[in-house]
Amino acid sequence: MSLLAPAEPAAPPGAARRQPRPPAARRLWRKATPYAYIAPFFTLFAAFGLFPLVYTAFVSLYRVELQTPGEMEWRGLGNYTAVFTDEFFWLSLRNTFTIGVLSTAPQLVMALGLAHLLNYRLRGRTFFRTAMLLPYATSVAAATLVFAQLFGRDFGLINYLIGVVGLGPVNWQTGTVASQIAVSTIVVWRWTGYNALIYLAGMQSIPQELYEAAEMDGASRWRQFVHVTLPGLRPTIVFTAVVSTIGATQLFGEPLLFEGSVSGGISHQYQTLGLYMYEQGWGFFHLGRAAAIAWVMFLLIVVVVGVNALVARRRIRKEAGR
């Protein structure tokens, strides 16, 4: 961190050069003003952003109960041992991963396709873009309650439609795969349009000359998509993949409200890490243990982002070498 500071030398303010030496008090004031501008943000940021994140690691080493959050009793790595020996931790880790894949992959692929279509010359393109962003404006809670209704076992519209096609009703609540698909569907519904717009913005910043050149070389539309659009979008794709993956590791509201239980289904079949943390903290009152889970989730994100950055960097280097 400290390495970065010298790279940005504190040059004297531009005005100081012109004016014939302002008095010392005024000069000091001028030097201090930038800090006045950033003070409100950084005060709040330190208190409610950085401090809780760092302090989580500290709390995770203590026994803290929900009813008496002021009392802390040293426990060392006890919370971590408790978490790592709990089968439901491993189950929720696995669920987080499978639900993450089930929600992120279709979402991004569909978003890419929709963005490609939105990038055509369209009548009513504002309408299409706005309508596709509608789910993004809905809250997790509202979306989940509606989808829980649609996925109802006996009277849900989705099972009705499946019945019309001639298949038996699916138990979207108790089946492991079925319930995870249902939960993922809510995520896909809420975020596909948003990601499509992000991709669209990326597509529009690809220089048109590249397409013209490709066309002159006789490349078909598909080949243009593969050889011009996709490489041009790579940074955007990496970005959305990182953001969606982080979102997936945090998934909480959807599994909580799908049936309204903190255990994520009767046999924890769709409990995610976020929900597991909430269950430990606010269901079983073990705040210290919940902090340990939060810290594990943080490390998970660091790994995910690190791997992503590594992949992106290697690709860029490879391209530069060509």
Add this chain to the structure above:
Amino acid sequence: MTALANAPVPSAPPVQAPPEAGTPKRPGARGRSRAGRTMKAGWLAYAVLSVAVLVSAFPFYWTIVAASRSNADLAQVPPSLLPGPNLMSNFQAVMEEADIGLALLNSLIVSGSITVGTVLCCTLAGFAFAKLRFRGRGALLALTVGTMMIPPQLGVIPLFMVIAKLEWVNQLQSVILPGLVSAFGVFFMRQFLVQTLPDELIEAARVDGASSARIFWSIVVPIARPGMAVLGLLTFMAAWNDFFWPIVALSSQNPTVQVALRQLGGGYVQDQSVIMAGTLLGTLPVLLVFGLLGRQIVGGIMQGAVKG
């Protein structure tokens, strides 16, 4: 600390890299590429997009249908797809089951305060990062951007311990104050001002002897206004829809809309049509904002994507 600040940073550059490296300073490029050079859409494109619109919109329509019927109607096979007559009585039931009136008021207070506060803090800090020079600027900006990707959800336990100590549990400030922290907002305003605010303007005002506060209010704010509006919209929607922290900090005695919805969906209310009526009431305000300003929100998200 170092892990916190450094880890996500490598992923941040690619985000802003493409537009800045690829097409430097071509603000009109996007508009031009749309005008005539892109391919015309065929009927298939329209068909697929229409299906996507239907899928996006159907859950809203279904909420209205379900909220205006009785529980018995919903259990019918085949289900009825048209709105029924029970909307008002279901709204009344929601008022009794969960205090949705209070919840709407609380959400309005919380989201409004967060929006005003966030836009103000972020414009101030964004301006400093964009146009002022000071020791530690690079480091502080890197710290802000670096933590942008870390979900605030991970800090809820210490945060809860703090507000419990302050005896703020169940009080609105426990949701408002942490909601004011937006690293994204600072970065967004910085990028906006880097591109729109000419250095010469500030320089000229300074030569004329304008005070720093004067420069901010009479020069920076008017130019920053479009960016502030977009940030305000995005912040309002995010604050209205925020879920994890409010259900930890508040309870059904003093709920926001999302807390009330959680209570409705918590299994105590068996009547599906009442749950849907609550969902409808809780979603209407954001839908209203979206209906009026959807275009600006779309623009803001696409802008944010290109800028970072």
